[in-house]
Amino acid sequence: MRRAACPGSFDPVTNGHLDIITRAASLFDEVIVAVGVNKSKQRLFTAEERIDMLTEVCEPFPNVVIADFQGLLTDFCKERGVHAIVKGLRAVSDFDYELQMAQMNSSLADIETVFVPTSPEYSFLASSLVKEVATFGGDVSSLVPPTVLARLTVRLDERRAAEM
Ligand code: PNS
Secondary structure (H helix, E strand, O other), rough: OOOOEEEEEEOOOOOOHHHHHHHHHOOOOOOEEEEOOOOOOOOOOOHHHHHHHHHHOOOOOEEEEEEEOOOOOHHHHHOOOOOOEEEEOHHHHHHHHHHHHHHHHHOOOEEEEEEEEHHHHHOOOOOHHHHHHHHOOOOOOOOHHHHHHHHHHHHHHHHHHHOO
């Protein structure tokens, strides 16, 4: 069985992530969406919330499972029998950092990184930008799945209320 990991922080999952996960699911027998849990990083959504959203949006794909991980991605891949890490490349600006990570990961473990070009309609999309635009009232409904939009609206309303 060829098993791949799609790692990320997914804070929150966007349509761009979903594009890459969908395409990875057509290339591999099993895809593990690996949610990085870095406790020192401030996130809008908890790891549990990010996993819940991913579980909902990946429900149509029988060969996609969601898992969290702490520490090195390569250790997670070794533990779970993962042969390949799938990463989306949005633009050339992603390439330098992704190449560096791919080479570091390959030096740590016998794991290939497979780069998948992001579909052009999502080439500008990043979770950080979605959060910023939504914070200032911009329309992000075409950029995230409906369940994420709903949770984002609630979370940002909670934040605004807490600041008042
Ligand atoms: O969505 P992000 O924030 O770009 O995801 C980054 C993530 C979680 C994929 C990356 O930071 C990661 O792999 N972290 C685990 C720690 C690790 O293995 N570091 C060495 C990378 S070469």
